[in-house]
Structure formats: C-alpha cells, structure tokens
Amino acid sequence: MKELIKKIKTTQSLSPEAEAYLFSISKKKTYAKGEILIREGQNVNKIFFVTDGCLRSYCIDKNGKEHTLQFAINGWWISDYIANYNNDPATLTIECLKESTVIEFNAEKLNQILIPFPEYEPFKRNTLERHIVSLHKRILNQLIMTAAERYGLFLEQYPDIEQYTRNYHIASYLGITTESLSRIRKEMAME
Amino acid sequence: MKELIKKIKTTQSLSPEAEAYLFSISKKKTYAKGEILIREGQNVNKIFFVTDGCLRSYCIDKNGKEHTLQFAINGWWISDYIANYNNDPATLTIECLKESTVIEFNAEKLNQILIPFPEYEPFKRNTLERHIVSLHKRILNQLIMTAAERYGLFLEQYPDIEQYTRNYHIASYLGITTESLSRIRKEMAME
DNA sequence: CGCCGAGTTGAACTGAATCAAGAAACGTGG
DNA sequence: CCACGTTTCTTGATTCAGTTCAACTCGGCG
Numbered sequence: 001m002k003e004l005i006k007k008i009k010t011t012q013s014l015s016p017e018a019e020a021y022l023f024s025i026s027k028k029k030t031y032a033k034g035e036i037l038i039r040e041g042q043n044v045n046k047i048f049f050v051t052d053g054c055l056r057s058y059c060i061d062k063n064g065k066e067h068t069l070q071f072a073i074n075g076w077w078i079s080d081y082i083a084n085y086n087n088d089p090a091t092l093t094i095e096c097l098k099e100s101t102v103i104e105f106n107a108e109k110l111n112q113i114l115i116p117f118p119e120y121e122p123f124k125r126n127t128l129e130r131h132i133v134s135l136h137k138r139i140l141n142q143l144i145m146t147a148a149e150r151y152g153l154f155l156e157q158y159p160d161i162e163q164y165t166r167n168y169h170i171a172s173y174l175g176i177t178t179e180s181l182s183r184i185r186k187e188m189a190m191e
Numbered sequence: 192m193k194e195l196i197k198k199i200k201t202t203q204s205l206s207p208e209a210e211a212y213l214f215s216i217s218k219k220k221t222y223a224k225g226e227i228l229i230r231e232g233q234n235v236n237k238i239f240f241v242t243d244g245c246l247r248s249y250c251i252d253k254n255g256k257e258h259t260l261q262f263a264i265n266g267w268w269i270s271d272y273i274a275n276y277n278n279d280p281a282t283l284t285i286e287c288l289k290e291s292t293v294i295e296f297n298a299e300k301l302n303q304i305l306i307p308f309p310e311y312e313p314f315k316r317n318t319l320e321r322h323i324v325s326l327h328k329r330i331l332n333q334l335i336m337t338a339a340e341r342y343g344l345f346l347e348q349y350p351d352i353e354q355y356t357r358n359y360h361i362a363s364y365l366g367i368t369t370e371s372l373s374r375i376r377k378e379m380a381m382e
Numbered sequence: 383c384g385c386c387g388a389g390t391t392g393a394a395c396t397g398a399a400t401c402a403a404g405a406a407a408c409g410t411g412g
Numbered sequence: 413c414c415a416c417g418t419t420t421c422t423t424g425a426t427t428c429a430g431t432t433c434a435a436c437t438c439g440g441c442g
Contacts, residue, residue: 059331067334069327085324111316118309125302128319133276135326136260140250142333143258143366147430167389175334180430182390338398358421371398373422 001028003051004103007075011123018117025109031055031096038080038094045087047079047107048072053100054164057092058172068173071097071158071165077127079107098164147176148184192219194242195294198266202314209308216300222287229271229285236278238270238298239263244291245355248283249363259364262288262349262356268318270298289355338367339375 001023008014031037031053038044040060048055050072057078058068069092072078080092084107113120141150151174155162162170171181192214199205222228222244229235231251239246241263248269249259260283263269271283275298304311332341342365346353353361362372 059335061335065335067331069331081320082324082327085320114309114312118305118312121305121309121312124316125319128316128323129272129276131323132319132326133273135323135330136273139326139329139333140258140260142330143363144250144252172334177431178389179391179432183430186390357419368399369421370400370423374398377422 001026001051001103003075004049008120008123011126012119014119015117018113018120021113021117025105025113027104028101029104030099030101033096033098035096036093037096037102038090038092040090040093042090044080044083044090045107047077047084047105047110048094048102049105050074050076050078051101051103053102054097054161055094055100055102056097056165056169056173057094059092066168066172067175068169071161071169071173073158073161077131097169142175147174147180148187150174151181151184152188192217192242192294194266195240199311199314202317203310206308206310209304209311212304212308216296216304218295219292220295221290221292224287224289226287227284228287228293229281229283231281231284233281235271235274235281236298238268238275238296238301239285239293240296241265241267241269242292242294244293245288245352246285246291246293247288247356247360247364248285250283257359257363258366259360262352262360262364264349264352268322288360333366338365338371339378341365342372342375343379 004022005014005019028051037048037055038046038057052074055072055078056068057070057072057080058066060066070078078094080090080094082088083090083092111124114124141153145153151170154170154174167181168178171178174181176184195213196205196210219242228239228246229237229248243265246263246269247259248261248263248271249257251257261269269285271281271285273279274281274283302315305315332344336344342361345361345365358372359369362369365372367375
C-alpha cells in the first residue's frame with residue numbers, strides 16, 4: 001500500500017483522510033505463481049494494483065488459443081476493463097506468473113473516492129490517460145513493426161520479464177506462435 | 192455544441208455555469224474534405240469533439256506508409272493523445288474525410304473545467320474508460336480475428352463509413368494492404 | 383531412471399505482401 | 413458535356429513472413 005500512496009503523491013498531494021479511505025476499501029493480497037485472480041465468465045468488479053511480482057490478462061478464442069492482452073508488473077493496474085465497464089461477466093482471465101503482491105479494490109468503491117476526496121481525481125485521470133497512450137502505442141506498433149521488431153521492443157519495455165514468463169505468454173502478446181518466437185530468438189542470437 | 196451538451200447530460204446533470212464555461216473554452220469549426228486538423232510534427236494541445244462528418248488519425252512509418260489509428264464520427268473525440276499526454280510534437284496526423292463539424296478544445300483548459308465544476312468528472316471518466324474499453328477490444332480483435340473477419344466487424348461498427356473513405360484508409364486501419372482488402376471484398380461478394 | 387512439459391528445429395503450407403499492369407472512377411478544363 | 417489526365421481499385425504472378433504439423437532435445441522432478 002505504501003507503494004501506491006507514494007505513486008499517487010508523485011502526481012498530487014493526498015490528505016491523511018483520503019489515505020485512510022483508500023486503506024479502508026482495499027485489501028492487500030499475495031498470490032502464488034499460477035493462481036487465477038479473475039476467471040473468464042465470473043462476475044467481477046475488482047481492480048488490482050501490482051506492488052510486486054508479475055501478472056497477465058488474456059482471453060481464449062474459439063479454437064482454445066490464448067491471447068495475452070497485458071502484462072502487469074510493479075506499479076501497474078490490471079483488471080478486465082471490458083467486463084468492468086459494461087458490467088458483463090469477465091471475458092479475460094488474470095493469472096499470476098510469479099509470486100505477486102497486489103492491492104485489490106472494488107472498482108466502484110474506488111471511483112466513489114472522488115465524491116469525498118476530489119483531490120484524487122488528477123491521479124485517476126493521469127492513470128487512465130497513460131493507459132490510453134500505451135494502448136495507442138501498442139496498436140500502432142502492431143500495425144507498423146515486424147514480429148522481430150516487436151519482440152525487441154518488448155524486451156526493452158519488460159527487461160526482466162522473461163524470467164517469469166513462458167514462451168507462449170510472450171508469443172501470444174506479440175501475436176505470433178511460439179515456434180515463430182523461437183526462430184526470432186535464434187535469429188537474434190546469431191547476429 | 193448542443194450535441195456535446197446533450198451527450199454529457201446522458202451521464203449526469205450539468206449546471207448552466209458549467210455549460211457556459213464549456214462554451215467559453217471551445218470553438219465550433221467546420222472543415223472541408225481533405226483538410227488537416229493536426230499535422231505530424233506540430234505542437235498540439237487540441238482535442239476535437241465531432242458533431243458531424245468523419246475524421247481519421249494516422250501515422251506515417253519510415254517507409255512512408257500510412258497507418259490509421261482511429262476513425263471518428265458523430266459523438267466521438269479525436270486527438271493525438273500520445274503527443275498531448277507527453278507534451279511532445281504530434282506523431283499523428285488528423286485528416287478530414289468529408290465535410291465535418293467539430294468542437295475544438297484546448298486539452299488543458301478542458302481538464303481545468305474540473306476545478307470549478309467537479310460535476311463534469313463522471314463524464315470525463317466515462318469517456319476515458321469507454322475509450323480504453325474500445326482499444327482493448329481492438330487489440331484483442333487484431334490478435335484473434337483474420338483480416339476478413341476484422342473487415343466484417345469494421346463494416347458493422349461503421350456501417351456508413353465506406354462512402355467517405357478511400358480503400359487504403361480502411362486497409363491501413365485493419366493492418367492489411369489495399370490489394371488484400373480488394374480481394375477480401377471480392378471474396379465476400381461471391382458468397 | 384523415465385516421464386513430461388517446454389523449447390527448438392525442420393519441411394510443407396498458406397495468407398498476405400509485393401510488384402506490375404490494366405480497368406474503372408473522378409475531377410478539371412476546354 | 414465530353415475528353416483527358418490523375419487517382420483509385422482490381423487482378424494476376426510471384427515472393428515471403430509466419431503458421432502448421434511433426435519430430436526431436438533439453439531440463440526438471442517424481
């Protein structure tokens with residue numbers, strides 16, 4: 001929780017009362033590698049702030065293939081935003097890739113913080129806007145770059161992540177098969 | 192402007208003072224087909240609400256190819272969010288595809304509305320969240336669907352847009368070439 | 383020791399890109 | 413209103429990146 005408070009305070013000040021409110025609506029939880037935080041089909045209204053570890057969200061297509069939407073490490077938020085926003089059952093699954101500590105919020109209660117504590121708003125907005133920017137970049141990269149270039153960028157953006165992830169986690173994030181990723185790795189090693 | 196006010200009021204109430212403030216920081220503008228609202232490299236801090244017509248944002252890669260990030264029709268916002276958020280020069284170009292009417296805001300002033308009029312916050316947040324949801328869906332669709340399926344979905348989402356767009360606008364949105372799109376169309380017509 | 387899941391490698395295949403040429407649509411000026 | 417040039421769209425042939433399927437290697441672990 002300290003991590004989150006600290007992060008908020010890089011954007012703005014936060015009264016002790018608002019801090020207390022955040023505490024009161026959140027739960028610190030630790031998950032083991034392989035645990036599922038949100039499962040496809042469940043009704044969920046949770047949102048997680050990652051303070052340590054590594055998670056990913058993915059969906060499963062009609063052929064049973066997984067497609068990774070997001071990795072979340074230190075300081076990132078993760079949830080099924082599609083389900084949360086529409087009040088639908090989850091279409092995503094959120095999985096713990098290594099032992100992780102997260103702060104769990106009820107999404108609605110977290111929004112309601114803005115009524116007594118409007119001071120929280122700039123942080124909220126900043127988080128949403130940064131999220132949009134990263135998604136825009138991802139879409140453009142997917143349109144512009146080759147698979148090998150995308151993998152290179154991925155390694156820059158998540159330098160340590162390969163320790164925790166299976167090959168197919170990364171491949172399904174990049175939109176390629178594990179075999180292709182394996183060949184790209186080989187190609188890169190030879191240069 | 193009526194359109195925007197109406198849209199805001201579907202989410203929440205809005206005081207006459209807040210309405211007046213929105214008026215005071217915005218300019219209604221009409222652009223002809225082909226006009227450029229934001230050009231790559233410019234310093235921009237504008238954001239547009241489309242009340243009529245059709246616009247698109249795109250970037251140009253190192254080979255000179257265009258990649259469409261977004262189409263905006265009635266009731267959508269469009270801007271270069273990457274540039275706005277980072278205070279960088281624009282990496283995107285925003286182009287008018289048919290005669291369009293937009294409401295232009297200075298992005299910063301639009302955010303500052305929240306200080307005197309926090310009542311505007313739910314609309315703002317709702318807009319951002321809906322934007323995130325649509326981007327998540329787009330990324331997943333790009334990972335899961337074939338080019339032909341994506342084109343089919345595109346036609347559902349933007350049923351009238353083909354009247355205003357060039358073939359390559361759509362192709363570069365779907366991440367394929369104009370030739371491929373042409374063949375997909377042919378394929379679909381034969382069935 | 384042998385099994386099992388993950389990663390790698392190979393060969394054949396495929397969807398889409400590229401390159402090139404022709405057809406259709408469009409706008410402009412006479 | 414037609415003729416012309418330009419742009420866009422279509423079609424074909426070829427190439428290529430990435431997939432698929434299948435076999436093999438490696439490392440961890442009961």
